[in-house]
Every structure is written in structure tokens, then in C-alpha cells.
Amino acid sequence: MTDRSFPDPRVTPAGPTHDRVYRRIIRRETNASRAGAVVVAMLVALVVAVAAVFAAALVLLDQRVPGIDPRDVVDGAVGAPEGLDTTIVIGTAAIVALVGLVFLAQGLLPQRRPRHAMSSDRLAVVVDDEVLASAAARAARSATRLGPDAAVGTVGRRTVDVVLRPAAGVDVPAVAATEAVTAEFAAIEASPALAARVRVQPTGRVDG
Secondary structure, three states, X not given: OOOOOOOOOOOOOOOHHHHXXXXXXXXXXXXXXXXXXXXXXXXXXXXHHHHHHHHHHHHXXXXXXXOEOHHHHHHHHHHHXXXXXXXXXXXXXXXXXXXXXXXXXXXXXXXXXXXXXXXXXXXXXXXXXXXXXXXXXXXXXXXXXXOOOOEEEEEOOOEEEEEEOOEOOOOOOXXXXXXXXXXXXXXXXXXXXXXXXXXXOOOOEOOO
């Protein structure tokens, strides 16, 4: 009989580098990429820059596109606010400001994916909110002995909501269901932490 000794996989050297890598992985998996917004913004800026450079080159070379004089276009753009209706100017400025705010919000605000991280000493674990919602519904059903379709769970950023739909005339221990869901998520140790809320639908189901 051969004795083979392997390092315990549960014992993994942890340190600042280890923690930084895991935090970076979890952040990448729980936040949506801003690449799309960045690409759109860069394309808009590129089109505007190319148009400005093209117009400036035509003016400097004293050239003109057939039917269009760049000098007239520039002069018209400079004097446009004075010759246009105030409503049009304000509306155009509002649209430009709104587009700028959208791009600014895309760049600054976190775009969260429907996922939560789980506590682990060895791995960076990320779970979809749908899986957590199913776990909450299952825990509530186990505590109340309801059927498979009698509990529905939804997971938000910091809350997990479970709606119980018992058959008509059946009393459901909502407190026991809340405790069961709370214990389930205390064991999971999701991050950010989730507070359990259990509601019983006032109108019971009529099972046919």
C-alpha cells in the first residue's frame, strides 16, 4: 500500500497580493463592462474631430467641396445662435447636455451585474442572483412545507424577498420562513450581505 501525501487544498497562503487579485476578479465579474459606452463616445469624438480637421484644412487650402463653402459653414455655425429661435437653441443645448450626462453617468456610476460574491478562503466565488433567489425560495418552502410553486424569490442589491403563495385556507408560519432564509444566507455569506424579507400573499391559491 503506497502512502501519498498531498498538500491540504484548504490551506492556501493568503496575503495582500492574493486578496487584491481576488477582489479584482470579483469586481470584474459583478460589474458590467463600460467598453460599449467608451467605444460610442470615442466614435462620436472621432467623427467630430475628423469633420473639424477636414473643414479647417479646406479653409486653409482655400478649397471648397462642390456646392459647399467651408467658410460659409463656419460663419453660419458661429452666428447660428443669434439667427435661430431661442426655443431651438435651448432644445439643442438640452439634448447635447443630456447626451453628455448619459456618457458621464456611464463612466462614473457602477454598472452592477445581477450577481453576488460568496465568502471563500481559496477561490473567488461569484453567484448569479437567480441562483440565490432559488435558494431563498427553497429554504422558505422547507420551513413551511409548501409545494414547489408556492414560493418565489427575488434578489436585489442588499435584500432577498420571498413571496409565499399557500393554498386557500392554509396558514403559513412566515416567521419560520424568514428565519430559514436568514440562516441560509448567513451560511452562504453573500457580499454585499442580504437581508431576508418574507411576505405571504393575502389571496391563497386554489389548487385544481
